Amino acid sequence: MTFSSLLVVLFTFSAQEQPPIVIQKDVTGARFLPVSMTGYSGEVQAVLKFDLEIAGFDIVNPETAQFNISGSNNSFVEGRVTDRVTKAALLANRYEGAPPRSLAHALADDIVLKITGKPGIARSKIAFKGDSGGRTEAYVADYDGANAVRATQDNALVVALCFASGGNKLLYTSYKSGNPDIYIHDLGSGQRTPVANYPGSNLSPAISRDGRRVAMIISKDGNPELYVSNVDRSNLTRLTHTRADESSPCWSPDGQSICVVSRKDGAPALYVVPASGGAMRRISTAGAGSTTEPDWSPDGKEIAFTALWREFQICVVPAKGGEVNVLTAGEDPSWAPNSRTIVFTKRVGDKRVLSLLDVPTKRVKTLDRHSGSRSLPSWAK
Amino acid sequence: MNRVHFLKLLALSFVLAATAVACKKNLKGVTAIPGPLRPPPGPPPTASPAGGDQGLPVPGPTDTTSKSLKSDQTGIELAGIDRGNYIGDYEQFKQQTIYFAFDNSEVKPAEKPKLDVVAEHLKANPTCKVEIEGHCDERGTEGYNLSLGERRALSAREYLISVGIAGERVGVITYGETKPAIQGHDETAWQKNRRGEFLLLKPKTQ
Numbered sequence: 001m002t003f004s005s006l007l008v009v010l011f012t013f014s015a016q017e018q019p020p021i022v023i024q025k026d027v028t029g030a031r032f033l034p035v036s037m038t039g040y041s042g043e044v045q046a047v048l049k050f051d052l053e054i055a056g057f058d059i060v061n062p063e064t065a066q067f068n069i070s071g072s073n074n075s076f077v078e079g080r081v082t083d084r085v086t087k088a089a090l091l092a093n094r095y096e097g098a099p100p101r102s103l104a105h106a107l108a109d110d111i112v113l114k115i116t117g118k119p120g121i122a123r124s125k126i127a128f129k130g131d132s133g134g135r136t137e138a139y140v141a142d143y144d145g146a147n148a149v150r151a152t153q154d155n156a157l158v159v160a161l162c163f164a165s166g167g168n169k170l171l172y173t174s175y176k177s178g179n180p181d182i183y184i185h186d187l188g189s190g191q192r193t194p195v196a197n198y199p200g201s202n203l204s205p206a207i208s209r210d211g212r213r214v215a216m217i218i219s220k221d222g223n224p225e226l227y228v229s230n231v232d233r234s235n236l237t238r239l240t241h242t243r244a245d246e247s248s249p250c251w252s253p254d255g256q257s258i259c260v261v262s263r264k265d266g267a268p269a270l271y272v273v274p275a276s277g278g279a280m281r282r283i284s285t286a287g288a289g290s291t292t293e294p295d296w297s298p299d300g301k302e303i304a305f306t307a308l309w310r311e312f313q314i315c316v317v318p319a320k321g322g323e324v325n326v327l328t329a330g331e332d333p334s335w336a337p338n339s340r341t342i343v344f345t346k347r348v349g350d351k352r353v354l355s356l357l358d359v360p361t362k363r364v365k366t367l368d369r370h371s372g373s374r375s376l377p378s379w380a381k
Numbered sequence: 382m383n384r385v386h387f388l389k390l391l392a393l394s395f396v397l398a399a400t401a402v403a404c405k406k407n408l409k410g411v412t413a414i415p416g417p418l419r420p421p422p423g424p425p426p427t428a429s430p431a432g433g434d435q436g437l438p439v440p441g442p443t444d445t446t447s448k449s450l451k452s453d454q455t456g457i458e459l460a461g462i463d464r465g466n467y468i469g470d471y472e473q474f475k476q477q478t479i480y481f482a483f484d485n486s487e488v489k490p491a492e493k494p495k496l497d498v499v500a501e502h503l504k505a506n507p508t509c510k511v512e513i514e515g516h517c518d519e520r521g522t523e524g525y526n527l528s529l530g531e532r533r534a535l536s537a538r539e540y541l542i543s544v545g546i547a548g549e550r551v552g553v554i555t556y557g558e559t560k561p562a563i564q565g566h567d568e569t570a571w572q573k574n575r576r577g578e579f580l581l582l583k584p585k586t587q
Contacts (some may be wrong), residue, residue: 040581108489157559160524173527178464180527180554199461201531203554204524217528219553222456222535224528243455246485247528261525290484292525305521331522345523350564376523 132372136263145367286319317319467582474579515521518571
């Protein structure tokens, strides 16, 4: 207690004397934030480096760093963060009681929070479709692809994965019955319940943030259309009436709107529909052709999507439409809870691998240390 | 909020009143003309079939009814097929696999004779059904291709219905880009992968 109070006093005092030169701008802008990292080895060092780099930091030598991170990893992991200029100590913590990877992630999250003021994502989870030897199953893993656990054992095609808010439930389309049907899967109990198993295809489930409603593409009327129902199947309502196919809906975080792909005006484009029904409003994505797979950022400000030029590109556009920011080659983006990082799919030869993208710095880290293919990621938030 | 609700109710009552007037006019009319196939405006009926397992065993020779698709209709309602009651046969229609243009779900005129062969076989074997599998090449995103594959299978289904096959006998399934006919990343492979395949379903008791 006294130690941390002392830290606060020290920090406040130094900050008054010599205000640290605006970190916020660097973190939200396009520049990397230079930090040094000393005292770590092996897996802890590798995990810390990965976590910090994908959070927008650059690991540099202690003399040029804005913050010095130092510590050790023996029977436990220690971490200290000091402002190089002001000498203010921002963090001094010890982590124990979990495998080294988890301890490193915990330290990384604390470092990110102390320096940027925003919670880190190093302990969040992703779900994805895993494909090895033609067998596809749903998997859940750490955000960096480690500790992947199989969630299904159907030996049937599984597509369109979507994490429910809080990360304890997963929705997906499985072909296990012979028909593409939508299920909600409680990851704690393993129990799953059909959400939609109408004649024809039941695809692309997206659950609202409050966990109560599901937007999805159902073709029982003879055409793939956008529907919404409650998770318990009640109140099934059709929201689009087009001759073209709709695909890949996602919710605005306030649950008021749904963004969906439609070809109603020719090429695939993004539209927003009120969740309670109403007209489809096209989102302007000037210059971006064949836009698919939208994902609304948790802060509501932006929509990430895939566009096709010569190859697929991950793009971001303001939720109201406007200037498109082309970020990197890839497809099927899913936002992290921080509205900053994106997980997406990359094609490498015949294989598909997941990658992480730090949007402001455009840094990409590929999660390719596995056999088989991984695709269709969804980030738990 | 209340005011908005009131306005909505007001608008609704006007619509209802207008509809009532229109109906009365129709009653006075001379000949009852079948209405257009376009679904009624407003929320769709909620009484559509709830699950695939209810199925629709359709009695009688419905095959003679031809339903051509109007351009303003979004689709022809699907019925569930209990696949457990059928034996699937890919061989019968192996030569009838149809191919599609890039990012397009319309049945090409040149492919229609293949569909006619499928239709003739179904007419000659009234206890059989068919499931159309819609497939895509790899040049679409995975989520998008699932809907595109579905739309392709539905287009082929609409054609079969237009030449007299009952909709209840034609199921569809999409595999998107997950089951390519040919591995490869060039136009030769893509052409072969943008396709609709026909799985003949023969009743198990036959």
